[in-house]
Amino acid sequence: MYIVALVSTQGGVGKTTITANLAAAIGKRGHAVLALDWDPANRLGLHLGLDQAPLQGLAQQSVSGGHWNEAAYHNSDNVDFLPFGQLCEESRLAFERLLCGDKLWLARRLEELEYPRNGVVLVDTMRAPSPYLTQALQVADRVLSVMTPAPTFQLDIEAMEKFLIELGEGHSLLLRQNYLLNQVDTTRRLTREIITVLHAQLEQRLLRYMIHRDEAVPEAIACNASVADHAPLGQADHDFQGLASWLLAQADGEGPLP
Amino acid sequence: MKPGGLIGFLAGRLGVADPARIGSWLLRVFVLPPRMKQAGRQGESLSGNVAINRMIAVWAGALGVNDMLDPGAWILRIFILPPAREAGLTGWLQAGFVRARRWVSERFSPRRYARLVSRLETAGIEWMDTGGVALRIFLGLLAGSFLLLVITTPLNGGEQARFFLVTWMLALLVRRLPGDLPGVILIMLSFLAALRYGWWRITSSIPQGFGMDWLFGMVLLAAEIYTWLILVLGYVQTIMPLRRQPAPLPTDPGDWPTVDVFIPTYNEPLKVVKTTVYGAQSIDWPKDKLNVYLLDDGRREAFRQFAEQAGVGYIIRKDNAHAKAGNLNHALRLTKGEYIAVFDCDHIPTRAFLQLSMGWFLRDPHCAMAQTPHHFYSADAFERNLSTLYRVPSENTLFYRLVQDGNDLWNAAFFCGSCAILKPTPLEEIGGIAVETVTEDAHTALKLHRRGYNSVYLNIPLAAGLATESLASHIGQWIRWARGMVQIFRIDNPLLGRGLSFFQRLCYCNAMLYFFHGIPRLIFLLAPLAYLGFELHIIHAEAKVLVFYVLPYLVHAIMANARIQGQYRHSFWAEVYESVLAWYIAIPTTLALFKPKLGKFNVTSKGGLTELSFFDWAISKPYLLLLGCNLLGFLLGIGRLLWWNTREINVVLLNLAWVLFNLTLLGAALGVATEARQVRLSHRVAMRLPVSLYLPDGRVWACWTLDYSSGGLSLDFPKAQVLEVGQKVAVSLSRGDQEFTFPGQIVLAQGKRIGLRFADLSPQEEAWLTQCTFARADAWCNWVENQPPGRELAGFWEIVDSARYGYGQLLRRFVHTLRAPRGHDG
Numbered sequence A: 001m002y003i004v005a006l007v008s009t010q011g012g013v014g015k016t017t018i019t020a021n022l023a024a025a026i027g028k029r030g031h032a033v034l035a036l037d038w039d040p041a042n043r044l045g046l047h048l049g050l051d052q053a054p055l056q057g058l059a060q061q062s063v064s065g066g067h068w069n070e071a072a073y074h075n076s077d078n079v080d081f082l083p084f085g086q087l088c089e090e091s092r093l094a095f096e097r098l099l100c101g102d103k104l105w106l107a108r109r110l111e112e113l114e115y116p117r118n119g120v121v122l123v124d125t126m127r128a129p130s131p132y133l134t135q136a137l138q139v140a141d142r143v144l145s146v147m148t149p150a151p152t153f154q155l156d157i158e159a160m161e162k163f164l165i166e167l168g169e170g171h172s173l174l175l176r177q178n179y180l181l182n183q184v185d186t187t188r189r190l191t192r193e194i195i196t197v198l199h200a201q202l203e204q205r206l207l208r209y210m211i212h213r214d215e216a217v218p219e220a221i222a223c224n225a226s227v228a229d230h231a232p233l234g235q236a237d238h239d240f241q242g243l244a245s246w247l248l249a250q251a252d253g254e255g256p257l258p
Numbered sequence B: 001m002k003p004g005g006l007i008g009f010l011a012g013r014l015g016v017a018d019p020a021r022i023g024s025w026l027l028r029v030f031v032l033p034p035r036m037k038q039a040g041r042q043g044e045s046l047s048g049n050v051a052i053n054r055m056i057a058v059w060a061g062a063l064g065v066n067d068m069l070d071p072g073a074w075i076l077r078i079f080i081l082p083p084a085r086e087a088g089l090t091g092w093l094q095a096g097f098v099r100a101r102r103w104v105s106e107r108f109s110p111r112r113y114a115r116l117v118s119r120l121e122t123a124g125i126e127w128m129d130t131g132g133v134a135l136r137i138f139l140g141l142l143a144g145s146f147l148l149l150v151i152t153t154p155l156n157g158g159e160q161a162r163f164f165l166v167t168w169m170l171a172l173l174v175r176r177l178p179g180d181l182p183g184v185i186l187i188m189l190s191f192l193a194a195l196r197y198g199w200w201r202i203t204s205s206i207p208q209g210f211g212m213d214w215l216f217g218m219v220l221l222a223a224e225i226y227t228w229l230i231l232v233l234g235y236v237q238t239i240m241p242l243r244r245q246p247a248p249l250p251t252d253p254g255d256w257p258t259v260d261v262f263i264p265t266y267n268e269p270l271k272v273v274k275t276t277v278y279g280a281q282s283i284d285w286p287k288d289k290l291n292v293y294l295l296d297d298g299r300r301e302a303f304r305q306f307a308e309q310a311g312v313g314y315i316i317r318k319d320n321a322h323a324k325a326g327n328l329n330h331a332l333r334l335t336k337g338e339y340i341a342v343f344d345c346d347h348i349p350t351r352a353f354l355q356l357s358m359g360w361f362l363r364d365p366h367c368a369m370a371q372t373p374h375h376f377y378s379a380d381a382f383e384r385n386l387s388t389l390y391r392v393p394s395e396n397t398l399f400y401r402l403v404q405d406g407n408d409l410w411n412a413a414f415f416c417g418s419c420a421i422l423k424p425t426p427l428e429e430i431g432g433i434a435v436e437t438v439t440e441d442a443h444t445a446l447k448l449h450r451r452g453y454n455s456v457y458l459n460i461p462l463a464a465g466l467a468t469e470s471l472a473s474h475i476g477q478w479i480r481w482a483r484g485m486v487q488i489f490r491i492d493n494p495l496l497g498r499g500l501s502f503f504q505r506l507c508y509c510n511a512m513l514y515f516f517h518g519i520p521r522l523i524f525l526l527a528p529l530a531y532l533g534f535e536l537h538i539i540h541a542e543a544k545v546l547v548f549y550v551l552p553y554l555v556h557a558i559m560a561n562a563r564i565q566g567q568y569r570h571s572f573w574a575e576v577y578e579s580v581l582a583w584y585i586a587i588p589t590t591l592a593l594f595k596p597k598l599g600k601f602n603v604t605s606k607g608g609l610t611e612l613s614f615f616d617w618a619i620s621k622p623y624l625l626l627l628g629c630n631l632l633g634f635l636l637g638i639g640r641l642l643w644w645n646t647r648e649i650n651v652v653l654l655n656l657a658w659v660l661f662n663l664t665l666l667g668a669a670l671g672v673a674t675e676a677r678q679v680r681l682s683h684r685v686a687m688r689l690p691v692s693l694y695l696p697d698g699r700v701w702a703c704w705t706l707d708y709s710s711g712g713l714s715l716d717f718p719k720a721q722v723l724e725v726g727q728k729v730a731v732s733l734s735r736g737d738q739e740f741t742f743p744g745q746i747v748l749a750q751g752k753r754i755g756l757r758f759a760d761l762s763p764q765e766e767a768w769l770t771q772c773t774f775a776r777a778d779a780w781c782n783w784v785e786n787q788p789p790g791r792e793l794a795g796f797w798e799i800v801d802s803a804r805y806g807y808g809q810l811l812r813r814f815v816h817t818l819r820a821p822r823g824h825d826g
């Protein structure tokens, strides 16, 4: 089980979209992949083929003491999916208190899932700061910090770095973390210049596989399809495929952490 | 490389254990093959057994011998079936071998043989060591007298034929084996055959008396002696190309030297120069240590403005004295970089140029010049007019990929005027770039070598440019080189004067003598007429005997050359190139030989456009004249065969064959003179690069380029019918980690093939575009064609094909001209 957490300090950068499309790209290749919605916004399902946000999910199962497997879905792209589910405000606070008290709670739940050893688990998190992010960082074999080439990129990086160092109690987390650029439009000069600066600043930590801004992405959501189905061979599809290959190679090389 | 270093290198290659002892050299050169070295671990040789087994294994692999211990497989592969590629082997053929193979393998074991060789080797070394000087002298004398014996023994026709059969079999045996040694063996065989032929030719085939026979005979002999000389010098030059690797630079770029890039220009269009300047600016080198200068001898305002806007230096002078050499010298006086890099204004450097080629200067303080190949991304006159692009290596390939690399072994690689780095301090010592001749480049290098400086040749294309676009300009360029090289030969002869090593003299000498090929080639093109037209016997020998002597010489020369240079020049093409030039360089070289001060510099025009296909009557006049002579000879020959010289049928047949060969060469020359239509102003470079295509509707597509030029791209688009002609798009290309986007318009949409023309690009965008395309570090690295060595006969059919095309064109144009005498097309 190779666990990948998609995180960010800003909202709306595309974590959910990337999680869904990455899962589809990996699943279509016949590889076991689990998309885990670890955000009370409960949106991932809409990107994976559901018409409505599911009411039942891992949160209910956790509160009621049931097994997570019972809330799981499987879609036609061969993706296993665990929705978060709808929680009322009170239960959510209770749930988050539970998380705050036990840093390794998610780790244990994932362990109990007994997902195939060579499977990939993609965890779509709530933006920082949040107890969800903290939990996800504890278990992740690889952390993908999603960001857009926005002019505030320096602040985003600083904030992200601060979290990683705090939670990883040193630089241990930085070693398995990469920055992933999304919504890149290289026709814009500012974008190009920001990317140049980022390359110089982050060096190897900035993934070479960035995802371009492509109208095919929101179109695909509107059509309730993955980008791979809606606009095969388009730039976004190309980018997701590249990222998927890289991730699988990483999973192969590192294997599950002990 | 110092002589010590060279000897060390050779010793290493040959596996000479102790270079100080002549005995071990003799042993390696004459008696036993060199030991193979393990890659990476220098200096430590393997035991004889392992070395031999490994060599056998390498050979087996190359020949497609599956079972190394099976002698039958070896025989099969070497003599009967070519290696693996044509492995589809018919059953019946194999069946015959099975029994024979079994029989042989029961009796011979290569293992036993290997043990024997290794025992022999040890014994040999002991014997050599104990033998002392006397033994060495004895062996030397033995080899010498053996050679003399082989060369001078007179044999009659039949005997000579059988002798040839043996050497030919030997050549067939070794020619497909990998490694340097088989090449050396082929050269030795060719050398032997040439000497034998030469000896026979001089001692027993000179016409008697001092009549016309004798006179013309001596002319032919002189031409032949010239070809022997060039053949042998060529072997010396290319026997072991150095294949030098780039030397690493210091890790701290602070320690890298300052470099001035000079781009001399005279009358070329700004469009051509721009790309070169942008390429030069984007060379990966510390920005404060790289200065680009445009040296404009045309003194054009547009160029000054461009230089200012691009942020490069702009240098002009009052007059144009000494053309390019004067231009460079003038700039040298004004700048003070530690090194200068020179690019002709149409040679675009790649980003990696300096980082790959500077290293040797820092390693060797006596290094004064580093040269890299001139690579051309457009088709030259031959490739375009004969449509041989990518099929036949271009004319200059041999020189830049092999000859210069061979020169480098002897520290004799010379400056070629562009794509090179020079060190100004040694240049000052020799008075700057040489101005005495029209080939200032070679002369400058010669002067540097005389001063004891070293040169470096790096066989990696790190810059590329446009080839000469027409036959006329190709010839113009060659006339200049020929005249210049002969001028140097006259006023600063490499054989005379001080400061050069023996091999440097030979290499320079060959480079210059080569340009004298005009007259000898004309002699060969006309020689058969002496007999067919006038019944002169210019070779005093029986036709049959002549064939038995000349054939080994030709066959071995062709085989040896196919082996050592087949990848860079196909067999028989040298004859085509020479026939095209012969007439034109014969006069300038002769003039320059007697009056070296004569003549002026002429610039070859490039980047032009041949709008209409046309036959260049003006330039083909000499070919037509020679063609007429040979045709006449052919008709006379037929007449002699049937009516007049029926008692000398063999002689007539021989001369007819010669005439036919000449006609083939001339036909190919006529083919080159048919200028094919050239439609594009900007030449396209085939290369697959990933791009993103941004459409107006917000969709983005990932696709690959098929080719690029400074004006546009063609793309391999994943889906048909998405794009329409006229659509405005943006396309992004990457340079390293960076992406750049360029506005453009779709101009062609044929299924998945999309043509895109860039909109008006800003200067900044043009610079980026150059960096993403022509100046990419990897732009030309795939260009090093890993072609299999050219097969001898394939080369022949290529020129026959070209000749057929040439005659077809001639006939068409001729008919056309008859019909419409005032047509602009003819």
Ligand SMILES: Nc1ncnc2c1ncn2[C@@H]1O[C@H](COP(=O)(O)OP(=O)(O)OP(=O)(O)O)[C@@H](O)[C@H]1O
Residues within 6 Å of the ligand: A008, A010, A011, A012, A013, A014, A015, A016, A017, A018, A039, A041, A126, A127, A182, A183, A184, A211, A212, A213, A214, A215, A217, A218, A221, A236
């Ligand atoms: N590469 C892309 N090209 C075009 N649009 C994109 C791209 N990536 C994401 N978007 C759009 O950006 C919007 C936000 O995406 P998404 O909901 O995945 O972000 P998020 O990081 O999950 O947000 P949150 O932090 O709220 O969870 C979506 O409408 C999506 O369609």
Ligand SMILES: [Mg+2]
Residues within 6 Å of the ligand: A015, A016, A017, A039, A041, A043
């Ligand atoms: Mg989200």
